[in-house]
Amino acid sequence: MLENTKVDNTQLRLQEVKKALESGMFVLARSILDKMPACDVAFLLESSPPGYRKVLWNLTDHDQHGEILEELNEDAKDGIINLMGTDNLVAATEGMETDGLAYVLRGIPDSVYRAVLEQMDTQDRQRVELALAYPEDTAGSIMNTDTTTVRPDVTIEVVLRYLRLKGSLPDTTDALYVVDTDNKLLGDVSLSTLLTEEPNSMIADVMNHDTEPLQALMEENEIAKLFERHDWISAPVIDSDRQLLGRITIDDIVDIIRENAEHSMMGMAGMDDDEDTFAPILPSAKRRTVWLSVNLMAAFIAASVSNMFEATLEQVATLAVLMTIVPSMGGIAGNQTLALVIRGIAVGHISSSNTRWLIGKEAAIGLLNGMIWAILVATAVVLWKGDLQVGYIIAGAMFINLSIAGIAGVCIPLLMHKYKIDPALAGGMALTTVTDVIGLFSFLGMATLVLRH
Amino acid sequence: MLENTKVDNTQLRLQEVKKALESGMFVLARSILDKMPACDVAFLLESSPPGYRKVLWNLTDHDQHGEILEELNEDAKDGIINLMGTDNLVAATEGMETDGLAYVLRGIPDSVYRAVLEQMDTQDRQRVELALAYPEDTAGSIMNTDTTTVRPDVTIEVVLRYLRLKGSLPDTTDALYVVDTDNKLLGDVSLSTLLTEEPNSMIADVMNHDTEPLQALMEENEIAKLFERHDWISAPVIDSDRQLLGRITIDDIVDIIRENAEHSMMGMAGMDDDEDTFAPILPSAKRRTVWLSVNLMAAFIAASVSNMFEATLEQVATLAVLMTIVPSMGGIAGNQTLALVIRGIAVGHISSSNTRWLIGKEAAIGLLNGMIWAILVATAVVLWKGDLQVGYIIAGAMFINLSIAGIAGVCIPLLMHKYKIDPALAGGMALTTVTDVIGLFSFLGMATLVLRH
Structure with a gap:
């Protein structure tokens, strides 16, 4: 039978299962699950909070376990394996293709891994050991041995x-x-x-x-x-x-392409691309702490710049009110360039031969934006605060910060890439620190100079 | 012949062409280009600044033009088409498959489009008109008619x-x-x-x-x-x-998957996923202006919050020094949640059935992070400034802002998605405005209350 509205059907079935579970109708849920292909069950598991995952997993057909594990993302897969006994895991991996087997077994605790290997037949064991002998993320580790x-x-x-x-x-x-x-x-x-x-x-x-x-x-x-x-x-x-x-x-490659693109996006927010949307609270909070610590240091660096000008801030409180505008605009302008360069590095468009052109282009955009926004912001500030002097100060600071933001947006990720630091992960924080420091320093520094005279 | 190190060969050839061009050896460049498959020529064009693109394009074999156009990203494709005469464009599109033809002709100026269509034979024209009759980004517009x-x-x-x-x-x-x-x-x-x-x-x-x-x-x-x-x-x-x-x-689908994932990443930086890394300066600057305007409004909203407390800031300049820390931490924490939710929406994992669980989870992480960072930041501030009262104030503000940041990080993208606003594009700015306003208001507000007593 042809299914015209396949997406709707899948979504509908997913909702049916959820409803059945919520009202405790486990027999109904099991019968719906039995009719679903492994990829849909995996999708359902990934869309479910940890508690539900356990219940769902126990309701699925054992024969499907191997296929479902293969389709799950890493975080969810490891979580499910923790719920399974070694016997069940061995049973699930029987008859799996090499690439799937290697995926399922990679990253599981050593003791479980050895137990699973021991219970496998010789041929399967050899295939897994071959695949796992290649470093993760190489052709050898993701290939299938089923060639004709x-x-x-x-x-x-x-x-x-x-x-x-x-x-x-x-x-x-x-x-x-x-x-x-x-x-x-x-x-x-x-x-x-x-x-x-x-x-x-x-x-x-x-x-x-x-x-x-x-x-x-x-x-x-x-x-x-x-x-x-x-x-x-x-x-x-x-x-x-x-x-x-x-x-x-190609089906494995599709996953890699999506993961890579997601890596840039999640990395820029200080998150891992493996991060499971429905991971439990404590491990999630722990993983995010690293990034918040780094940001705290960056925030204190910015605060220590303001601190240098405490005497000036004491004299003119208006400066305190306005001092966040210049760093904010610099951060946004720099981040636009950064996103462009990170993608360019990821897809391979940027190399040593076009770096100079790119820096020139972004510097020109920075100068142009710097002029435009210096005038606009200064006008707004003069209209608001009625202080022409502060207008001049913020215009100068805006021009300096936006000009530098463009250049920093190209150079920071390129330098990081050269020294094997992931620009998607560390670039945004480094850039914001630069634009914060330069924004605050130029604004408060110029204010101090002007006010002393 | 088998090529063992294909990637290196491609990169090598790309560099050879660039070198030949730089030293003005156009005949050599042309002979290398002639040996390159269309996909590699497209890659080379995308990796080149506008000036080079023109030279390169003129050196490529006319027979390859159609194939190259098909492989280019939208921005680069439109740029090249602007360089071509209508006759050349008609010649290039001859014999192309429907999906490629529709891609090449979509978005070109109306007059050119009609001229191209007029010079086509009836069969080709019908095929193109069929494909272009379907709305962009639907199955009909990306399909091929070459079924067997x-x-x-x-x-x-x-x-x-x-x-x-x-x-x-x-x-x-x-x-x-x-x-x-x-x-x-x-x-x-x-x-x-x-x-x-x-x-x-x-x-x-x-x-x-x-x-x-x-x-x-x-x-x-x-x-x-x-x-x-x-x-x-x-x-x-x-x-x-x-x-x-x-x-x-699948080859068309791979492009869509990568573009979607890039859309989230570029969108969060206020950029379009079509944005060409090597676009000319003026159009680039113009496109980025929109986002900078939005941010300027957000920055002024934050400044107007500080403005409410100008009297307090006048009394204690230390508050001005410290006031950026709480919004900064809130912004980072909220953005982590936001990135997770945007990806969850994009891959379809998040639906009405698990929203409540997700809000609960992120609120719990927010409370937990709030407590941890309140204590840590307050300790650092007391040690730095030797002022216990300011320590209490920043601890309270940090707790409030991080708790709300988590909830806002889930609710803002979900609400936007519901009302058909793209959370990847607008989510970050909305979130940062919320965390800035709440961070500044809670910090300066509490400081004002405490100082009055």
Whole structure:
């Protein structure tokens, strides 16, 4: 049956389950859950507070446990695994694909990990150990080993007979890999080619020789960029000897692309991209403390700048009222540039060859904005406070701060990137500190100079 | 030939072109560009300042123009089209797929658009007009019309003969669509199935009847969620009569997913996700002005709160020095919650059923953080300023502001979402205004009360 309004149906089913749970109708909830695909159950779990998650998990079909774990985000997955006994975990991981298995087992407590491994059969254990031997976030750790290979010296007819004997192909297979007798990758042949070329053609004649394989140690972010740029569905992974190890498929890449983009957004707010929306209170509060501590230091640095001018502030209280405006505008202007540069670094557009142009551009925008806002703010302040002198002071400070904010917005993330500090995480705080300090110093400093004369 | 270090090769070639251009070796640059795939040329253009873009574009092969335009981001694409004559644009769009054509032509000036349309042949014109008839960001506007269809009452053998006659399949084809004589969608049959099932099987017996088609008017964000959740490679698009219109492929979805995630990040900094890193200075400055104006209003609102307490600030200048600390901490704490909620809304995890739990959680974290930071900040202030009374005041204000920041961090984006205001864009500014006002009001208000007694 065709479902016209699939989204609505999914949302509807999710609400049905929630309602059933809330009114204690567990049998009904279980029967709805049984009919839901694993991806929807995972979505439901991720959308539920911790208490509900436990109840929901206990109502799900054991046969689905492996698939659901694979679909969950890291935080939620680890939380659920903590609720499971080792036996259940072993049962759930049986028959899972390598990439899923590696994902599920990565990061679980050592004692549980060893217990699970011991109860696995030899073949599964070897596959997991192979995947976990590669560093996290490399091609080796996210690849799947379910490749289908053919030799170059056979005809399509032979391949078709072989495939019909096999009876099925792994999910997301868009091509078979062509290897020599040493399992070294020679190229690939797409399913389209197998279907459209004459059956008596040799694989060697119709295969794609320009396959671009991924090295096992290649970083997942680089891989994601290649997939995105070349519109790949899957790509083979090889070792340094060109031996075929496995393949990476677009569904894993989609997750990486979203996570990377989320990383920038969450990072700028001082949060981890793994952060679970429905994480329990205490661990959440603990994780946020780090960022608040850093900000407290930044706030005290800004306060100590004002403190240098306490005598001036004592004389003219109006300065205290107005002194937050310049840092605030500088922070916003700098953050606009920062967001642009962080994204540019993330997608790979910014490199040493265009840095100078970019600094020039942002400095020019800063100067332009500085002039515009100096005039506007000074006018507003003179109209409000009726003090021409304060107008001049705030105009000067605004111009200085916005000009520097643009340059800082480019240079801070670029310097951080050079020294391997994540600009998405640390850039905003560093920038705001700079614009606060310069904003307060220029405003109060000029006020002090003017008032002394 | 296998390329082991593809990423490095691409980066290397990009640098070669840049070097050749900088030293004026245009012939060399052209010969390197000719060997680059369209996606790499697009990447190079996006990584280049406006002046270089023009030179680069003129050096590229005309035959590649259509493909390159398709791969460019919107801002860069529109910039390049402004450089092209109508004739060139018509030539470039010849033979393009519908989704690409619609993308390239959307948003170009009306006069150019009509001129291009006039010079097209009837078939192309109809295809474009069909795609552009659907609202932007719906299935109809991003779909491709290159579907391959089969009837249910034929055998695999017949389909194979048909495909061999056809000679090739469109890119990213993972399934053929099964339709009845009215072109109504009945289901699909994957290439894998065609390859692995017996040739004498009927399509009706091996096809997938549970295909979940997309309605032509479905929103692209909803479509992206479905692709992501179900690990689809492509999905058919139908009209309200179930007639097959076209298909959407994962490569377009990957762009949507990345753009959505970038939208949240750029939006929080008051920037558009389309913003081109290398846009010219004047349009960039103009676009950022809106956000700076909004912030100026927010800064004046905060200043007017301090203004209410000018008399108090006159009496105790220390208050002016310390008054920025409480708003700053509140802003950070609130922004952490805000980022979490914005992402939760974007991925669809947050709905009416879990809102109350989420508010409770963030309020609890706020209370907890409020207590911790009240004590810490008060201690630091007493040690610095030696004034116990100011310590009490800042502790009280910090507790109030952090408690409210958590609740505001959940409620502001949820309310905005309800009233169709984009929380990624407006949430941060609204939140900071709230935490600034409450921070200043509670700190200076309590100080005024205490000092009067």
